[in-house]
Amino acid sequence: xxAAALAAPAPxxxxxxxxxxxxxxxxxxxxxxxxxxxxxxxxxxYMIVTSxxxxxxxxxxxxxxxxxADGVTFDQFKLLFTDTDFLIYFKxxxxxxxxxxxxxxxxxxxxxxxxxxxxxxxxxxxxxxxFLTYLVPDTLLFIPLFQIVRSLGLxxxxxxxxxxxxxxxxxxxxxxxxxxxxxxxxxxxxxxLIDGAGHMQMLLKIFIPVAxxxxxxxxxxxxxxxxxxxxxxxxxxxxxDQQVLTVGTVQSLIRADVYxxxxxxxxxxxxxxxxxxxxxxxxxxxxxxxxxxxxKG
Amino acid sequence: xxxxxxxxxxxRFDDVEAVRAIDLDIPNNEFVVLVGPSGxxxxxxxxxxxxxxxxxxxxxxxxxxxxxxxxxxxxxxxMVFQNYALYPHMTAFENMSFGLRLRxxxxxxxxxxxxxxxxxLDITDLLERRPKALSGGQRQRVAMGRAxxxxxxxxxxxxxxxxxxxKLRVQMRTEIKRVHQKVKTTTVYxxxxxxxxxxxxxxxxxxxxxxxxxxxxxxxxxxxxTTRFVAGFIGSPAxxxxxxxxxxxxxxxxxxxxxxxxxxxxxxxxxRCRSVAxxxxxxxxxxxxxxxxxxxxxxDGAAFxxxxxxxxxxGMETMVFFNVNGNEICGxxxxxxxxxxxxxxxxxxxxxxxxxxxxxxxxxx
Numbered sequence: 001x002x003a004a005a006l007a008a009p010a011p012x013x014x015x016x017x018x019x020x021x022x023x024x025x026x027x028x029x030x031x032x033x034x035x036x037x038x039x040x041x042x043x044x045x046y047m048i049v050t051s052x053x054x055x056x057x058x059x060x061x062x063x064x065x066x067x068x069a070d071g072v073t074f075d076q077f078k079l080l081f082t083d084t085d086f087l088i089y090f091k092x093x094x095x096x097x098x099x100x101x102x103x104x105x106x107x108x109x110x111x112x113x114x115x116x117x118x119x120x121x122x123x124x125x126x127x128x129x130x131f132l133t134y135l136v137p138d139t140l141l142f143i144p145l146f147q148i149v150r151s152l153g154l155x156x157x158x159x160x161x162x163x164x165x166x167x168x169x170x171x172x173x174x175x176x177x178x179x180x181x182x183x184x185x186x187x188x189x190x191x192x193l194i195d196g197a198g199h200m201q202m203l204l205k206i207f208i209p210v211a212x213x214x215x216x217x218x219x220x221x222x223x224x225x226x227x228x229x230x231x232x233x234x235x236x237x238x239x240x241d242q243q244v245l246t247v248g249t250v251q252s253l254i255r256a257d258v259y260x261x262x263x264x265x266x267x268x269x270x271x272x273x274x275x276x277x278x279x280x281x282x283x284x285x286x287x288x289x290x291x292x293x294x295x296k297g
Numbered sequence: 298x299x300x301x302x303x304x305x306x307x308x309r310f311d312d313v314e315a316v317r318a319i320d321l322d323i324p325n326n327e328f329v330v331l332v333g334p335s336g337x338x339x340x341x342x343x344x345x346x347x348x349x350x351x352x353x354x355x356x357x358x359x360x361x362x363x364x365x366x367x368x369x370x371x372x373x374x375x376m377v378f379q380n381y382a383l384y385p386h387m388t389a390f391e392n393m394s395f396g397l398r399l400r401x402x403x404x405x406x407x408x409x410x411x412x413x414x415x416x417x418l419d420i421t422d423l424l425e426r427r428p429k430a431l432s433g434g435q436r437q438r439v440a441m442g443r444a445x446x447x448x449x450x451x452x453x454x455x456x457x458x459x460x461x462x463x464k465l466r467v468q469m470r471t472e473i474k475r476v477h478q479k480v481k482t483t484t485v486y487x488x489x490x491x492x493x494x495x496x497x498x499x500x501x502x503x504x505x506x507x508x509x510x511x512x513x514x515x516x517x518x519x520x521x522x523t524t525r526f527v528a529g530f531i532g533s534p535a536x537x538x539x540x541x542x543x544x545x546x547x548x549x550x551x552x553x554x555x556x557x558x559x560x561x562x563x564x565x566x567x568x569r570c571r572s573v574a575x576x577x578x579x580x581x582x583x584x585x586x587x588x589x590x591x592x593x594x595x596x597d598g599a600a601f602x603x604x605x606x607x608x609x610x611x612g613m614e615t616m617v618f619f620n621v622n623g624n625e626i627c628g629x630x631x632x633x634x635x636x637x638x639x640x641x642x643x644x645x646x647x648x649x650x651x652x653x654x655x656x657x658x659x660x661x662x
Contacts (some may be wrong), residue, residue, distance in 0.1 A: 187382035190349050195396035195443075196370035205395075209386040 044272075051076050051265035058261050076262035077270075085240045086267055089248035092158045093227060094274075096244060099162040100226040101219060104169040108218060111170070112177030113203050117189065127178055134171035141167065142235045149236055158242050161233060165226045173218040180214030181207060216282050227275055245271045299360030299373075299450035299483055300325045301346060306355035308341050308507075315341045317507040318355065328477050328484045332494035333504035333530070339487045340455055342504070346485060347453050348372050360450055375444035376453040379460060381436045383428040389439045390424040396447050407446075414445040417479055418472075434465045441473070445480055452477075454486040458493065470496055491531050495519070503527045520650075525659040528581050528652055534616065536652070537587070537626045541580040543573055543653070551598075552580050552653070555622050558601045560646050562653075570653055570662055581652035581661070584616065587628035590645040600645040605638050617642065 049068060050058060057063055057070045080086050114120075115127045145164055146155075154160030184207065192202045208215065233247045240248065249267040253260045301323040308316040316338040323329045331339040344350040346357060348369035357364050364372050375396075383392050390411055397407045415421045418438040428436055437457060444452055457473070458466045474497055477484055488494055494501045495515040503510040503518065503526070511518060511527045522528035528536050541552040543562070550562040550570060560580070562570060590600045606625070607618040615635040617628045628644050636642045653662045 185380060185382065187378045187380055188384065190347075190369075191376070191378060191382040191384075191443075192395075193349070194347060194369045194374065194376050195447075196399045201399065206384055210384070212386075 044269075047265045047269055050261055051263075051269055053262060055260075055262055076266040080263045080266050080270070084252050084263070085243070085248060086245075086252075086270070088241060089243050089245045090270070092243065092248075093245040093271075096158050096161045096165065097223060097226045100165040100169060101222045103162070103166050104173050104222040105215065105219060107166065107170050108173035108177050109203075109208065109215065111174045112181055113199075113207060115174070116178040116181040117207075118199065127175075130171050131175045133167075134175065138168060138229075138231045142231055145232070146235060155236060156238050156242055158237065158244065160236050161226075161229070161244065164232050164236070165229055168229070169222040169225050173222055176218045176221070177211065177214055180211045184210055220278060220282055223278060224275055227271075300358075301451055301483060301485065302358040303342070303346075304356040304358070306342070306345060306357060307353045308338070308345060308350060309353045315507055316345070319504075319507075319509050321502060321509065321512070323483060323485065326481045326483055328486065328497060328499045329502060330486045330488060330494040330498035330500075331502045331504055332488055332491055333510075335489055337504040338507040339489075339502075339504045343453055343455055343485055343487045346451070347374055347376050373450040374453055375447045375449040375451075376455065377437075377440045377444050377457045379456040381428070381440040381460075383436055383439055383443075385428050388425050388427055389420065389431070389442070392428070392439055393424075393442045393446050396443065410446045410448070411442070414442040417445065417476060418442050433461050434469060437461065437469055438472070441476065445476070450483065452482050452484040454484065456488055457486075458488070458490075466493075473497060492533060495531070501531075503530060505530075521661075522581075522652065523661055525579065525581070525654045525661065528654070528661060532583055534584050534627055534629075536581050536583045537624075538654070539580045539582065539621065539624050539626060540656075541578055543570060543576055543578050545574050550574060552578070552651070554580065558621065559598075560648050560651070561598045562651070563648050565649070566651065566653065566662075573653075573655070573662065577656065578662075579654040579656050581654055582646060583650065584627040584629040586647035586650040587626070587644055588647070589630045589634040590643060597648075599648045600643055602641055602643050604641050605636055608635060608638050610635070617644075 046066075049066065052072045052074070053068055054070055054073050054075065057068070063069050111130070115123050115130075145167070149155055149160045149164060152160070152163070154163060188206060188210070189202060192206050197205065228246060229244075230246045233244045237243050237247065240252070243251070245267075249264065249271065253264045253267060301321075303319055303321040305318045305320060306316060307314065307318050319338075319342065321329075331342060333339050341350060345352050346359075348364065348367060352365050359372055359374070383389075384395065387395065393411045393414060394407045397410065402410075411424070412421065415424055418441060420435065420438045420442060423431060423435055423439070428439070431439065440457070454473070458469050461469060470493060473486075477497075486497060495518075498515055500512060501515055501518055502512045505526050510530075511523050513521075518527060518531045522531060525538070529538065539554055541554045544551050544553050544559070546559075546561065549564070550567050551559045552562060553559040603619040603621070605617050605619050609616040609618075610632055613632070615630050615632045617630055617635060619626055619628070630642075630644070634642075654660070655662060
């Protein structure tokens, strides 16, 4: 036996209550995170599985709905793109969403800058008022908006959507941006003023770059709202060439009580792809944007 | 390079008068420090010179031009803020050159001016860093660099050292003084720290309650304060204020502090005070002028015995606190001659440096 082996073993180190606490906290978090992950990932999984089956397999009650038994097929996607107006809906939605996001960001950044930074008579009342308009639900607004859209001749035109979606996006985005701009120290404007910047230069060269995470958070919000809007297109659009994804997919793939499940799932997957890509690219900024101002940097 | 003049400048916020009709002339290249307690109107005055606050009444001139209605960018001033106010998304170079780029200065000249300023401030290696990657002292240098590259008529500093720790503050103080010696420019500097004011200023402007109490060179304010406020504000530790009575003593005068302590008024002061003999006054005496009697010096009647309450050794000197008629008084003695608390000690007042204050007007006689 060597001298090292003969030496008395070190007494077992007592685990401090702090590290025991931390271990428990970690275990609990993992348990709940896994539960939530399962809960949220089951529907997309079900969509993918269903979209890759044949119609016959979907309709066959005896097979296990969670797995693909008859082999993978891309027929649902092929049919969706060739036999339906899905690509038109997709194009319409993309045009509407891009326009709405652009309009929303220009309006809300300018509004937030003037309301949050250039103190003028009634600015705080206006800021509160803008947020209040956000609290009126679209299910209540579509009736009066119908009159307006019709009188402008934009009924059954996706350009009407470009007009009405900002009523949903501008108030909330302005509100986010006001909070964000207000978290920027006042001395930064004053330094810019002394450096010789006008209000527009201050906004473009200082505020927008500094508030970029907030702007990206607002952009994602505007994008999601206009991509997923349902009530307004349902009320204002009726012909297929003007329809958007949400309503179009449902209207063309559900005929009375006949559900074309395979194509519905394929359509839902393709429709969900752009928001997914945007989230994936902008997620870090999005989170930073939502938590900024909560703590002092 | 310009002089700055304030003429009866008033600033009101709703009902509150923050600055009450101040007049001030700052000659070309002078370093002036506005000092006073918080809320005295010093920052507001600076911000009015900068153009960040509107002037309610009165006039401000920079280089002879009335600037009341000029926006900050047209006043040709540069300002350094307390929290640096660096643009977080720009590198130090971009921060320093922002003003020049807005003014469409040629690229080569921008580079040359930024590099020149960076050399003065010793931040050449930091130019490509963002503010986040800089320490507090480095940020402050970049903020000063941003002011220097503009080559403005007037530098304005708004408590630029308040966010730094004590050691760095002293270091940056010396740095600011060095920069001013290199880049001779009219400078207005605001601080609440009287040590900063004394060390940096060519002239100090002491403000209180929106008014100027006294303007003068640091030594002048220290030795010849004109009001009780200035006497108490300048100097650390602060001057002792002791209620006393001015008495006739034969042909001379003396101030009676207590039944046992009476200090002779030196002839240089006596002529000014004779008219108020017999009245209750306040004796102002700095701790450094209340010390152990020098050996071999004859007693001129200004020495007295006291019992020490608290003794604070500081190394090169020791502060002693004692009580006379309920007033706590501080003296500054040699550590070798200091006694312990509760013990008695003989102290001598350097009466040449006494200040007699009229309690009715708070004016120094």
